[in-house]
Amino acid sequence: MLYKMKKNLNQKLINLIEYYNLINANFFLSNKPIVRTVTNTTFPSFGTKKEKLDKLKKKIQLIQNCKLKNNAKNLVFSDGNINSKIMIIGEGPGANEDMEGKPFVGRAGKLLDKMLASIKLDRTKVYISNVVNYRPPENRKPTEEEIDRYLPYLKTHIEIINPKILILLGSTALNALVGDEVVISKARGKWIQKKIGEIDTWVIASFHPAFLMRQPEQKKLAWIDLKMIREKSKALKI
Ligand code: URA
DSSP: OHHHHHHHHHHHHHHHHHHHHHTTHHHHHHTOOOOOSOOOTTOOOSSOHHHHHHHHHHHHHTOOSOHHHHHOSSOOOOEEOTTOSEEEEESOOOHHHHHHTSSSOSHHHHHHHHHHHTTTOOTTTOEEEESSSSOOGGGOOOOHHHHHHHHHHHHHHHHHHOOSEEEEESHHHHHHHTOTTOOHHHHTTOOEEEEETTEEEEEEEEOOHHHHHHOGGGHHHHHHHHHHHHHHHHHTTO
16 A cells, blocks of 8 residues: 555656656746847957957967867967957968968068058058968868858957958958858959848958959959948048
């Protein structure tokens, strides 16, 4: 008799536990607010712009098992003015950038400086970063997997800087941020308004300076893009 009562009680207890698990009772009883938005785990939500950038940089430094990082000498995070309303995104660091830990300091960087100077800009007036923050070996293009890995950090980077104008140099930056279906030769020189994370910005793609060094006859198209950037800056009172 006692044995039968015990057995029934045990079975009831088991049923109750199963029911609790089924309805996720811990969650209902814990009184925690329901998070309805997907949180961007790379986004540091507190602090000044400088502090947020430092936190982001540290997060990138903590990336594990990354071939790019393991082969590189330095993290290449950014250069320029963190308060600028114009942000430029390249592809990834080359040998010189890897050595100095700064984007666009090699030959392509010198050309970029000249292009900026032609519309009265320089590194005190713009902010520069890349799709990937470590040098791809042999200066190859970053792979899709590498781009996907660094993209959340790049988007957070853009959100923190909150530029009014975002300039994408070359197909890697264009495809990473606008989409795989677009090609640089068709998409360059056109403004699109785009939401990146929590921010809205005007985006324009143009040729990468390294490409322009290989195909100087395309510089005339790059010049059209630069003039568009100059006009947009004026219109947006930057
Ligand atoms: N090319 C890039 O895309 N980025 C750099 O920083 C240097 C060369």
